[in-house]
Amino acid sequence: MELRDATSDDLNITYKWANHPETRKFSFRQEFISLENHSKWFNAKLADEKCIYKILEIDNSPVGSIRLDIQNEVATISYLVSPEYTGRGFGKKIMELAIIAVLKENLKIESVRGLVKKENVASIKIFESFQFERNEMKEGILEFKKKIEHADWK
Numbered sequence: 001m002e003l004r005d006a007t008s009d010d011l012n013i014t015y016k017w018a019n020h021p022e023t024r025k026f027s028f029r030q031e032f033i034s035l036e037n038h039s040k041w042f043n044a045k046l047a048d049e050k051c052i053y054k055i056l057e058i059d060n061s062p063v064g065s066i067r068l069d070i071q072n073e074v075a076t077i078s079y080l081v082s083p084e085y086t087g088r089g090f091g092k093k094i095m096e097l098a099i100i101a102v103l104k105e106n107l108k109i110e111s112v113r114g115l116v117k118k119e120n121v122a123s124i125k126i127f128e129s130f131q132f133e134r135n136e137m138k139e140g141i142l143e144f145k146k147k148i149e150h151a152d153w154k
Helices: 008-019 021-026 035-047 090-104 123-130
Strands: 002-005 051-058 061-071 073-079 111-117 132-137 141-148
Touching: 002 090, 008 021, 008 035, 008 061, 035 051, 051 090, 061 090, 061 132, 073 090, 111 123, 123 132, 123 141
Parallel strands: 073 111
Antiparallel strands: 002 051, 051 061, 061 073, 111 141, 132 141
16 A cells, blocks of 8 residues: 555546546535546646645555645645545545655644535544544534644554
8 A cells, every 4th residue: 555646647537536426425516527627626736835645556556545735734635535445444544644644744734624524424434533623614514623743643
């Protein structure tokens, strides 16, 4: 299992994952994403110095992605596991590996947060398993937040 930087070669697989019905179901915007729009967004994320974008691979096969968008020393986590690999613990593993990678890079991040729809039980369980603080946001959305400390992620 390896977490590597996303590259332009990952455009098509991330596009496929993003438009899968299960992914759209738990996304904040549920409409279909055009390849043109995904390409613009994807390339902007790759070029953004305040974005850490990683791909989880098992035996050189991509199984998921995680992105940390950093603003004011807070990294907002967005992740997904390929629909073919859900329910196997990869969501928890990808989050753990991403946080460890961030800590190793000694980036100026004080805390991490994630926004989750209330019906996304799997993501809620993952954030809770890492003892993220849970806050109600607007209707139907939960915010999970946690200070980054090396001891929590060894």
